[in-house]
Amino acid sequence: MLENGHWRNFELRKHVKVVEGKIAPTLVLKNATYLNMFLNQWLTANIWIYNERIIYVGDKLPEQATEVVDCKGKYVVPGYMEPHAHPFQLYNPEVLAKHAAKFGTTTLVNDNLSWLFLLEKKKAFSILREFDKLPVSMYWWSRFDPQTAMLEEDQLFNTEDMLDWLNHPSVLQGGELTGWPSLLNGDDRLLYWIQEMKRKGKRVEGHLPGASENTLTKMKLLGISADHESISGEDVINRLKLGYQVGLRYSSIRPDLPQLLEEIIGAGLTSFEQLTMTTDGATPGFYENGLMNVCIEIAIQQGVPIEDAYRMASFNVAKHFHLEEQLGCIAPGRIANINILQAKDIPHPESVLAKGKWIVRENVEQELPSYINWEKYKIKPLQFEWDMDLRDLQFSIPIGLDMINDVIIKPYPIQTDITVNELPEYRDDAFLLLLDKKGQWRVNTTIRGFTKSLGGLVSSFSQTGDLIFIGKNKQDMLLAWKRLKELGGGIVLVQEGEVVAELPLLLGGRMFAGSMDDLIEKEKELKAKLLEFGYQFHDPIYSILFLSSTHLPYIRITQEGIMDIKKREVLFPATMR
Numbered sequence: 282m283l284e285n286g287h288w289r290n291f292e293l294r295k296h297v298k299v300v301e302g303k304i305a306p307t308l309v310l311k312n313a314t315y316l317n318m319f320l321n322q323w324l325t326a327n328i329w330i331y332n333e334r335i336i337y338v339g340d341k342l343p344e345q346a347t348e349v350v351d352c353k354g355k356y357v358v359p360g361y362m363e364p365h366a367h368p369f370q371l372y373n374p375e376v377l378a379k380h381a382a383k384f385g386t387t388t389l390v391n392d393n394l395s396w397l398f399l400l401e402k403k404k405a406f407s408i409l410r411e412f413d414k415l416p417v418s419m420y421w422w423s424r425f426d427p428q429t430a431m432l433e434e435d436q437l438f439n440t441e442d443m444l445d446w447l448n449h450p451s452v453l454q455g456g457e458l459t460g461w462p463s464l465l466n467g468d469d470r471l472l473y474w475i476q477e478m479k480r481k482g483k484r485v486e487g488h489l490p491g492a493s494e495n496t497l498t499k500m501k502l503l504g505i506s507a508d509h510e511s512i513s514g515e516d517v518i519n520r521l522k523l524g525y526q527v528g529l530r531y532s533s534i535r536p537d538l539p540q541l542l543e544e545i546i547g548a549g550l551t552s553f554e555q556l557t558m559t560t561d562g563a564t565p566g567f568y569e570n571g572l573m574n575v576c577i578e579i580a581i582q583q584g585v586p587i588e589d590a591y592r593m594a595s596f597n598v599a600k601h602f603h604l605e606e607q608l609g610c611i612a613p614g615r616i617a618n619i620n621i622l623q624a625k626d627i628p629h630p631e632s633v634l635a636k637g638k639w640i641v642r643e644n645v646e647q648e649l650p651s652y653i654n655w656e657k658y659k660i661k662p663l664q665f666e667w668d669m670d671l672r673d674l675q676f677s678i679p680i681g682l683d684m685i686n687d688v689i690i691k692p693y694p695i696q697t698d699i700t701v702n703e704l705p706e707y708r709d710d711a712f713l714l715l716l717d718k719k720g721q722w723r724v725n726t727t728i729r730g731f732t733k734s735l736g737g738l739v740s741s742f743s744q745t746g747d748l749i750f751i752g753k754n755k756q757d758m759l760l761a762w763k764r765l766k767e768l769g770g771g772i773v774l775v776q777e778g779e780v781v782a783e784l785p786l787l788l789g790g791r792m793f794a795g796s797m798d799d800l801i802e803k804e805k806e807l808k809a810k811l812l813e814f815g816y817q818f819h820d821p822i823y824s825i826l827f828l829s830s831t832h833l834p835y836i837r838i839t840q841e842g843i844m845d846i847k848k849r850e851v852l853f854p855a856t857m858r
């Protein structure tokens with residue numbers, strides 16, 4: 282069995298016997314025109330697979346094989362790799378992996394932040410092992426900071442645990458480093474973690490939107506390997522120049538890939554070796570047609586040479602993470618993650634193999650079992666042993682949160698009377714409350730731009746797992762809370778005393794327990810309702826998630842209180858209940 286990308290000695294001996302004709306391959310892809318990454322050419326060969334591994338690629342055919350598939354006239358490429366997944370965006374990592382695999386993305390390199398909030402370290406490591414059983418290759422990051430102001434940050438981020446995380450064989454990178462300002466300001470603990478990561482030969486991902494040449498240079502000196510925050514061709518080229526690996530983003534909040542490619546190609550760039558593409562944790566609806574297959578299609582359309590388009594979503598990713606002996610190419614010894622295409626320039630595979638297992642076969646999806654027993658990890662519907670009431674809905678502070686776009690928020694002086702039970706529709710303000718999931722504290726303010734008329738929203742999906750309430754009407758907000766408790770977590774919308782939309786998140790209050798297709802439908806309904814009630818932007822799920830995210834400007838609502846991001850100062854502390 283494949284464990285962390287390695288096989289046991291006796292299995293390696295067996296693999297050699299397959300080449301010697303003493304053991305039959307489990308699958309042979311005959312007459313396959315495949316993209317050879319080392320020659321950067323399409324070659325024709327027979328690809329022998331034994332269980333999870335590619336054993337032989339060449340002219341010979343075995344005397345026997347369990348299964349032979351004739352690939353004449355087809356094109357065969359390595360399974361696609363998403364280098365930068367946030368696998369907890371309403372979906373859960375298992376469901377995301379299965380969905381991605383249907384479209385040919387069979388490796389995900391995943392954010393670990395939600396594990397830190399959901400499970401203590403031992404349990405988290407145990408669930409990571411369970412993820413090794415998926416046919417999709419699942420790797421992880423090790424975050425260095427919670428990207429919010431937390432009351433008990435040291436419990437999640439301390440050197441002892443960090444060293445265990447960065448030593449973990451499934452962990453390929455540190456970061457993404459959203460807390461880079463404190464690194465620049467002299468945080469030597471952070472620098473130590475980064476250096477340890479680099480000593481292990483692993484990468485460190487930056488998070489450097491808008492960084493100047495000066496900042497990019499300093500971050501390189503401090504150990505940052507890569508960055509995916511470019512929003513212009515110039516950003517991309519500035520990063521490439523300094524030796525960064527650059528991720529071109531195509532996500533629900535920043536679908537920049539087409540423009541980035543147009544600009545870098547326009548600027549004369551002809552080498553794509555240092556580039557990857559990422560969907561950066563898009564919200565479910567954005568994934569309707571897949572992940573990296575969609576990015577490759579865009580790259581081809583924008584004029585990237587076809588071979589480079591595939592490389593950006595496979596071999597370049599593997600090389601960046603030092604995985605090229607295992608993934609990202611079709612050659613002996615690699616994990617059998619392989620896509621079969623009907624044409625070179627159509628990256629949407631008609632057949633997908635992951636660890637040698639059919640995920641899709643001639644456009645027919647294969648049934649996959651459930652691999653993760655969430656109950657075992659006590660990741661289940663939320664239960665609240667406390668209640669809330671009108672006393673929690675007291676608003677008096679003078680500063681509110683003004684949404685500039687999906688994720689940028691500025692402070693504003695509140696000029697509306699917010700001591701009332703219902704805020705009038707002709708004022709933009711809505712009540713905003715962050716309520717401790719354990720019922721100990723609360724932070725009350727207002728928000729502009731999220732809704733014009735919605736009575737009440739509650740969400741247990743949030744950065745820290747605490748509850749976010751937004752609404753115009755206190756009774757509707759209380760009813761939303763009541764429904765959330767009945768459901769055991771999720772997002773609930775109430776209008777004039779009626780629940781008008783709900784999205785149950787029964788796995789720890791932050792992840793959907795059903796299929797990706799159902800989730801996509803539910804998210805669409807929720808979004809349509811929010812637009813109806815005057816949500817002004819594109820991605821309400823991200824707006825909710827990032828309300829507490831201190832890596833974004835200018836003001837946030839956190840466990841500590843209302844925070845001024847630039848000054849790193851709590852403007853109005855949380856109230857004890």
Ligand SMILES: Nc1ncnc2[nH]cnc12
Pocket residue numbers: 367428459561562
């Ligand atoms: N920093 C971040 N945290 C969580 N989800 C994200 N999606 C994109 N960036 C993210």
